[in-house]
Amino acid sequence: MKIEEITQQTLNKLNSMPADKLIKWAFENFRERAAIGTSFQLTGTVILDLASRHVKKFRVFTIDTLRLHPETYHAIKASEKKYGLTIERFMPNNDTLRNMLDRFGEYLFFTDKAKQEYCCFVRKVEPNKRALKTLDVWITGLRKDQSDYRKAVPKASIIEDDGKKILKLAPLADWNMDKIWEYIRGNNLPYNKLFDMGYDSIGCIICSTPLVKGELPRSGRWRWFSKEDDKKECGIHTNTIKN
Numbered sequence: 001m002k003i004e005e006i007t008q009q010t011l012n013k014l015n016s017m018p019a020d021k022l023i024k025w026a027f028e029n030f031r032e033r034a035a036i037g038t039s040f041q042l043t044g045t046v047i048l049d050l051a052s053r054h055v056k057k058f059r060v061f062t063i064d065t066l067r068l069h070p071e072t073y074h075a076i077k078a079s080e081k082k083y084g085l086t087i088e089r090f091m092p093n094n095d096t097l098r099n100m101l102d103r104f105g106e107y108l109f110f111t112d113k114a115k116q117e118y119c120c121f122v123r124k125v126e127p128n129k130r131a132l133k134t135l136d137v138w139i140t141g142l143r144k145d146q147s148d149y150r151k152a153v154p155k156a157s158i159i160e161d162d163g164k165k166i167l168k169l170a171p172l173a174d175w176n177m178d179k180i181w182e183y184i185r186g187n188n189l190p191y192n193k194l195f196d197m198g199y200d201s202i203g204c205i206i207c208s209t210p211l212v213k214g215e216l217p218r219s220g221r222w223r224w225f226s227k228e229d230d231k232k233e234c235g236i237h238t239n240t241i242k243n
């Protein structure tokens with residue numbers, strides 16, 4: 001199938017599919033032009049497992065910002081071992097990273113929102129754009145209940161990245177944490193151990209912190225910024241959340 005062949009009718013059909021069928025549909029129709037993008041949150045753990053049950057061979061990529069927690073690197077290795085696959089790693093461009101560090105230092109994200117977004121662009125968004133250039137279908141772990149900003153996320157939508165059309169999927173958009181834990185525990189899956197330490201959303205060291213009871217899942221991100229900033233996004237998904 002080609003991305004140009006996806007009609008509104010197809011999108012409607014995809015939006016009503018359960019997670020396993022949606023993942024299966026993506027790999028059957030787009031094969032190596034489909035890939036799961038995961039930062040080893042719990043949703044990614046579930047999506048990998050669902051894919052392994054319905055598809056023989058499937059692509060997975062991750063953005064290695066070079067500032068991930070040791071527990072996240074461990075989760076990457078554990079998944080590679082369990083599913084017998086090599087997870088593609090997209091990292092920051094060396095020269096761009098060096099330039100940023102020389103100008104602003106390693107901890108520029110504390111200074112202000114613009115510098116945090118710049119750091120996220122260099123370490124996450126640009127490598128993610130490189131990953132997107134290699135595919136037509138991007139399978140993500142976005143969920144509606146992660147934040148107010150994400151509550152409208154559809155299961156299937158066509159997005160554009162640098163002029164390229166991509167089918168973006170969020171198979172677990174309507175799952176909640178209880179359902180995710182039930183799946184992970186029920187199937188004894190290896191998961192990122194930061195989730196046993198109070199974390200509910202995981203990015204880089206320092207920029208992700210454990211939650212206080214009652215907080216929304218992404219409240220632990222960039223905790224030093226205003227509470228009114230409920231967006232809490234690194235930029236990978238900001239131009240793509242729409243209904």
Ligand code: SF4
Pocket residue numbers: 065067109116117119120121123124203204205207234
């Ligand atoms: S989460 Fe923090 S360290 Fe990681 S890319 Fe964003 S600002 Fe930089």
